[in-house]
Amino acid sequence: MTTLLAFINNRAVRDAFWQAVVAISVAGLLVYFVRNASDNMVKAGIASGFDFLGRTSGIDVPFVLTGYVPQSSIAALLWVGVVNTMLVAAVSIVLATILGFFIGLARLSSNWLLSTLAGAYVEFVRNIPLLFFVLFWYSVVIGALPQPRESLSIFSIAFLNNRGLTIPVATDGTALRWAALVAVLSLLLQVALALYAARRRRLTGRSLPIGSIALVTALLIPLAAFGIAAAQTPWEIPALRGFNYRGGFVLVPEFVALLGSLATYTAGFIAEVVRGGIQAVPKGQIEAARALGLSSGQTLRLVTVPLALRVVIPPLTSQYLNVLKNSSFGAAIAYPEIVSLFMGSALNATGQAIEIIAITLAIYLGMGLLVSLFMAWFNARMTLVTR
Amino acid sequence: MQKIVIGCAALAAGLLASAGAFAQQLAPSPTLDAVKARGAIECGVHLGLPGFSFANDKGEWTGLDVDYCRALAAAVLGDASKVKFTPTSVQQRWPVLQSGQVDLLARNTTITFSRNATLGVNFQGINFYEGQTFIVRTKTNAKSAKDLDGATVCVAAGSTEEKNAADWFAERNLKVTIVNFQKNDDAIAAYDSGRCDAYTAGIGALAGQRIKLKVPDEHVILSDLISNDPQGPVTRWGDERWQLIVRWVLNGMIAAENLGVTSKNVDEMKANSKSAEVRRLLGTEGGFGAMLGLSNDWMYNVIKQVGNYSESYERTVGMGSPLKLKRGANELWTKGGLLFTPPFQ
Incomplete structure (x- = not known):
């Protein structure tokens, strides 16, 4: 009896019990809703289940990186959407971070004009809805670019018009793959050298001219490799026939418009995050650095x-997650991402709203958790590097 | 013995009572009851397509589909103005109908096998025979859809046109780029701004949308049709009596045209017509309205307040409208068209 009482009164046991109760109730509720929905749908004659993923999609997509054709399955269409979402989100995150970082620094600048301009940019961007940004960028991109017949030619191999940027594609990529291998090896060499240089400086106090070496290993060697490979590769050069350029790969204007709007919009928020971060650095640290004789550039970079x-x-992570979710605004301008392709075209072709919305939710959740995980790892790494 | 007599009498009384009940009671129709209680029909229409369903700057709806909703209100409630219009996008229309937010869709919706089989919806006849084609700029010199090889085509995502176009060009080994917008209006705006060489939709819809372009005269609608898209009112599964009402109001408008009953002569026809079918249609004979749970002058109200099919067509998309569409396939079967109605017998 006393052992039983002790067991019941054990805090760990109680915690586990209540957690199990909550978990089972949530799961039960979920099962109830799913079964209820599927029963009602059967009664109303609405198809349910996930068989539709294997059906032929029949939908043509203007921007494909995966080898999808209209004869592919709806699952393949979904994958096109996922890839396009990840592509635009990843490039936007990189651009927004760089842009936001510089705007944040500019806002702290002692130059009045620079800091005022940066401040005005931040206030402007933060007080305007993103949808407006997306539509504005789209109309600018479409309106500013010429019709196909008046295309801007870039060295007569790439062509820019309001149907997009048409670039040549390699019909045989063997040489390019070798070049990529050389570039990766060269970069690895640079990483190894940098590690060696850091160790040597710690031990002997002497430094290597690692910046000049990087110029060769990280820039010259890869460039030369790709240059030679490009000359060896047969290219399909776009040519104007009929309505537009044929051949090559087309970077659609919707991508550029969405990228531009996401990057410039998020940069405004990231600028504020960066400014806050810099202002949080104790003044004494900076004064100490200056007292040690570091230049203002070195102080900025090293301290x-x-x-x-x-x-x-941490706040940067939420901005990155915002970019990922905001990429769904692409649906407003026909950029073929998940919402547009899967929750638009596929949902209407099949009518299976519940399944499609659940899948889309799960995918956004999965991608968001991946970003969070990566940023958590990065955060832990940054806080650990203290001596 | 006495027990048997009483038993027989009770049985007979029960049979009589139940027979009486059968004679007077109709199958339950929750939708009709809800409409009557609400005093208005909830009709799902297009977001804005001149000729079919379009609200002017005063919020007054006009169009062929709008007229059909009005006709249904006249038949069910005796007043054509008792309609609440719910504008729906291509994507919204099915959930809005399935969830019961609207009583029906009259929304340029093409009848297809898979929609009928998997969406839990039924199509109640055809009020417009649509065919898909393209609108292009006059200066491109495209004369037929085959000339569009290499073109970029704007289309509304999730429409039948999206798949039709992809299929049609693929079958002919023609390479086109299809750009899918979420709304018809976004797609046509992108076409107008030069993003696409062509915009594809039904020929009737294109006639309506051409008016909305910046310079309509610089655009031409190609005459060859790449598909056959019959369109009509849509109801959800269940409630058969409501489905019958939706179907037979449309049939009634077509029958009225065939029988020569118009909004102008309907009073005179109701009083004097010697044709039994006209009398049945207008409710002076046969008691057809009551069979559906409506008043017997249901079709009289429709024709008096909205008109027959021809009157509605000419006013909204035909010669009396800016669209100026000929009757074509939407002519009566007796005059070389496809419009047909089973007899009112």
Whole structure:
């Protein structure tokens, strides 16, 4: 009896019990709703289940990186949407971070004009709805670019018009793959050299001219490799026939418009995050750095930024997640991402709203968790590097 | 013995009572009851397509589909103005109908096998025979859909046109780029801004949308049709009596045209017509309205307040409208068209 009482009164047991109760109720509720929905749908004559994923999609997509054709399955269509979402989100995140970082620094600049301009940009961007941004960028991109017959020619191999940027594609990629291998090896060499240089400096106090070496290993060697490979590769050059250029790969204007709007919009928010991070660095640290004789550039690079990063990373993560979710605004301008392709075209072709919305939710959740995980890892790494 | 007599009498009384009940009671129709209680029909229409369903700047709806909703209100409630219009996008229309937010769709919706089989919806006849084609700029010199090889085509995502176009060009080994917009209006705006060489939709819809372009005269609608898209009112599964009402109001408008009953002569026809079918249609004979749970002058109200099919067609998309569409396939079967109605017998 006393053992039983002790067991019941054990805190760990009680915690586990209540957690199990909550978990079972949530799961039960979920099962109830799913079964209820599927029963009602059967009664109303609405098809349900996931068989539709294997059906032929029959939908033509203007921007495909996966080898999808209209004869592919709806699952393949979904994958096109996922890839296009990830592509635009990833490039936007990189651009927004770079842009936001510089705007944030500019806002702290002692130059009145620069800091005022940066401040005005941030206030402007933060007080305007993103949809407006997306539509504005789209109309600018479409309106500013010429019709196919008046295309801007870039060295007569790439052509820019309001149908997009048409670039040549390699019909045989063997040489390019070798070049990529050489470039990766060269970059690895640079990483190894940098590690060696850092160790040597710690031990002997002497430094290697690692910047000049990087110029060769990270820039010259890869460039030369790709240059030679490009000359060896047979290319399909776009040519104007009929309505538009044929052949090559087309980077659609919707991509550019969405990228532009996401990057410039998010940059405004990231600028504020960066500014907050830098202002959070204790003044004494900067004064100490200056007292040691570091130049203002060195202070920024070696003291301010590393300290600021720790403050910046957590809010930066939510901005990155926002970019990922905001990429769904692509649906407003026909950029073929998940919402547009899967929740638009596929949902209407099949009418299976519940399944399609559930899949889309799960995919956004999965991608968001991946971003969070990566940023959590990065955050942990940044806080650990203290001596 | 007495027990048997009483038993027989009770049985007979029960049979009589139940027979009486059968004679007077109709199959339950929750939708009709809801419409009557609400005092208005909830009709799902297009977001804005001149000629079919379009609200002017005063919020007054006009169009062929709108007229059909009005006719249904006249038949069910005796007043054609008792309609609440719910504008729906290509994507919204099915959930809005399935969830019961609207009583029916009259929304340029093409009848297809898979929609009928998997969406839990039924199509109640055809009020417009649509065929898909393209609108292009006059200066491109495209004369037929085959000339569009290499073109970029704007289309509304999730429409039948999206798949039709992909199929049609693929079958002919023609390479086109299809750009899918979420709304018809976004697609046509992108076409107008030069993003696409062509916009594809039904020929009737294109006639309506051409008016909305910046310079309508610079655009031409190709005459060759790449598909056959019959369109009509849509109801959800269940409630057969409501489905019958939706179907037979449309049939009634077509029958009225065939029988020569118009909004102008309907009073005179109701009083004097010697044709039994006219009398049945207008409710002076046969008691057809009551069979559906409506008043017997249901079709009289429709024709008096909205008109027959021809009157509605000419006013909204035909010669009396800016669209100026000929009757074509939408002519009566007796005059070389496809419109047909089973007899009112």
